[in-house]
Amino acid sequence: MPKLDLSALIAEAGGRHRTATEFVEATLRTAILTGRLRGGTPLRQEDLAASFGVSRMPIREALRQLEAQALLDFVPHKGAVVTDISATDAADIYAIRLALEPAVLERSIPHLTRADFERAGDLIAEMDGEEDPGRMGELNRRFHMTLYGAAGRPKLIALTENYLASFDRYLRFQLAAKGRSHLSQDEHRDMLAAAEHRDARRAVEILRHHIGAAADNIAAFFAGQE
Amino acid sequence: MPKLDLSALIAEAGGRHRTATEFVEATLRTAILTGRLRGGTPLRQEDLAASFGVSRMPIREALRQLEAQALLDFVPHKGAVVTDISATDAADIYAIRLALEPAVLERSIPHLTRADFERAGDLIAEMDGEEDPGRMGELNRRFHMTLYGAAGRPKLIALTENYLASFDRYLRFQLAAKGRSHLSQDEHRDMLAAAEHRDARRAVEILRHHIGAAADNIAAFFAGQE
DNA sequence: CAATTGTCTATTGGATCCAATTATGCCACG
DNA sequence: CGTGGCATAATTGGATCCAATAGACAATTG
Numbered sequence: 100m101p102k103l104d105l106s107a108l109i110a111e112a113g114g115r116h117r118t119a120t121e122f123v124e125a126t127l128r129t130a131i132l133t134g135r136l137r138g139g140t141p142l143r144q145e146d147l148a149a150s151f152g153v154s155r156m157p158i159r160e161a162l163r164q165l166e167a168q169a170l171l172d173f174v175p176h177k178g179a180v181v182t183d184i185s186a187t188d189a190a191d192i193y194a195i196r197l198a199l200e201p202a203v204l205e206r207s208i209p210h211l212t213r214a215d216f217e218r219a220g221d222l223i224a225e226m227d228g229e230e231d232p233g234r235m236g237e238l239n240r241r242f243h244m245t246l247y248g249a250a251g252r253p254k255l256i257a258l259t260e261n262y263l264a265s266f267d268r269y270l271r272f273q274l275a276a277k278g279r280s281h282l283s284q285d286e287h288r289d290m291l292a293a294a295e296h297r298d299a300r301r302a303v304e305i306l307r308h309h310i311g312a313a314a315d316n317i318a319a320f321f322a323g324q325e
Numbered sequence: 326m327p328k329l330d331l332s333a334l335i336a337e338a339g340g341r342h343r344t345a346t347e348f349v350e351a352t353l354r355t356a357i358l359t360g361r362l363r364g365g366t367p368l369r370q371e372d373l374a375a376s377f378g379v380s381r382m383p384i385r386e387a388l389r390q391l392e393a394q395a396l397l398d399f400v401p402h403k404g405a406v407v408t409d410i411s412a413t414d415a416a417d418i419y420a421i422r423l424a425l426e427p428a429v430l431e432r433s434i435p436h437l438t439r440a441d442f443e444r445a446g447d448l449i450a451e452m453d454g455e456e457d458p459g460r461m462g463e464l465n466r467r468f469h470m471t472l473y474g475a476a477g478r479p480k481l482i483a484l485t486e487n488y489l490a491s492f493d494r495y496l497r498f499q500l501a502a503k504g505r506s507h508l509s510q511d512e513h514r515d516m517l518a519a520a521e522h523r524d525a526r527r528a529v530e531i532l533r534h535h536i537g538a539a540a541d542n543i544a545a546f547f548a549g550q551e
Numbered sequence: 552c553a554a555t556t557g558t559c560t561a562t563t564g565g566a567t568c569c570a571a572t573t574a575t576g577c578c579a580c581g
Numbered sequence: 582c583g584t585g586g587c588a589t590a591a592t593t594g595g596a597t598c599c600a601a602t603a604g605a606c607a608a609t610t611g
Binding site: 369370371381385399401402403404 | 591592593594
Binding site for chain 1: 594596597602603
């Protein structure tokens with residue numbers, strides 16, 4: 100009997116993957132990033148295999164990949180434990196975002212198109228009416244990535260997206276703590292406006308503040324919970 | 326009969342690893358990063374298993390981790406091929422370094438100690454007399470990391486080191502093309518001096534130029550080779 | 552009654568085995 | 582002589598099996 104209930108995740112992930120390993124890896128990653136798997140949770144290969152209906156082999160390969168992405172640690176005879184989120188880690192990820200995102204945005208702004216601006220605007224509008232924190236994080240991520248997408252540096256963009264997603268893990272706690280969050284929609288609007296005017300300097304300035312505010316919220320959350 | 330000769334690598338890597346998987350992963354990564362395994366080389370699981378004297382299982386897990394680090398791609402029925410280095414990739418990694426390293430250096434400078442400065446100075450001196458490109462890259466990396474080490478953000482530092490190492494792959498070609506390289510030793514000295522005076526602004530400025538110069542060299546190399 | 556030790560079980564790391572898929576090479580035929 | 586199709590071999594993805602190790606729990610002894 101599996102102790103983990105991933106059936107919902109497995110069902111919604113659908114079958115759009117070449118190999119079982121890829122499927123397992125994608126499903127587990129979203130499970131961790133969306134907070135459905137909490138930090139510290141030990142993942143037993145046997146249980147996962149039962150949940151996914153495959154043998155332990157693809158599970159092991161998927162876990163290795165997630166380990167390489169620093170989403171979990173291998174502890175001998177204890178299982179792969181989901182890396183815990185801590186105040187220092189949050190500060191770390193914040194520092195990384197602060198280093199990457201302004202650089203990406205600056206490169207991207209000159210090449211953004213009318214269509215990009217419209218998509219970004221639509222996403223802001225969608226966030227206005229959103230209540231679900233999980234969906235909110237998703238929309239927020241897509242908004243940011245839309246503005247970064249024209250930077251023309253695929254690896255840089257992929258790296259940025261990766262840490263943006265990691266940040267979502269922390270953000271989720273913040274959202275849960277504050278009830279509904281507005282995620283600084285004003286700043287989203289200002290940033291988009293600056294981008295439309297091709298004012299990279301101002302857009303970057305807003306973005307820095309935006310990221311900083313999110314980090315402060317998380318820090319406050321950690322400070323208040325202990 | 327294995328078609329790949331990794332015996333030298335395997336011997337020098339020594340046995341300081343907990344599991345076979347970790348050993349294989351570490352050995353293959355240095356083989357790729359040091360250029361001993363060229364881009365485009367297909368890695369057959371069977372051959373690797375024979376070379377390492379283990380079964381295909383730890384090989385597969387190690388390959389998965391390397392795939393997650395973007396060092397190779399899985400191609401069905403062809404093997405895991407070492408990701409090729411290209412001009413656009415080099416530009417990508419350069420952009421990432423340019424985003425990360427100034428941020429790390431700025432954070433680190435206030436906390437560097439006398440001992441750090443001495444180690445950095447020793448490394449510069451060692452580079453002066455070094456002829457071997459491989460060893461040169463190693464020293465260069467350690468010099469940079471010494472200056473970054475006090476930033477107090479482990480994840481940020483690890484990420485930076487990772488891309489610094491990736492850059493070495495490209496640098497190696499540059500060194501090979503130019504014969505002996507000086508790797509801008511003057512800039513190394515200036516950067517260290519600025520750090521000792523806790524002049525973060527100036528140190529960052531030199532670093533930006535330093536990274537940019539390396540990128541230009543690589544770009545020129547790619548432009549000249551086609 | 553507590554501490555220590557020994558055994559037993561849970562869990563992972565590694566090996567071998569099987570199936571599916573695709574690249575390759577050969578042969579026939581135009 | 583070139584081309585296309587078929588058969589075979591090579592290679593990976595996945596399953597099952599075995600071994601080693603650490604942790605838990607109980608029994609025994611001081």
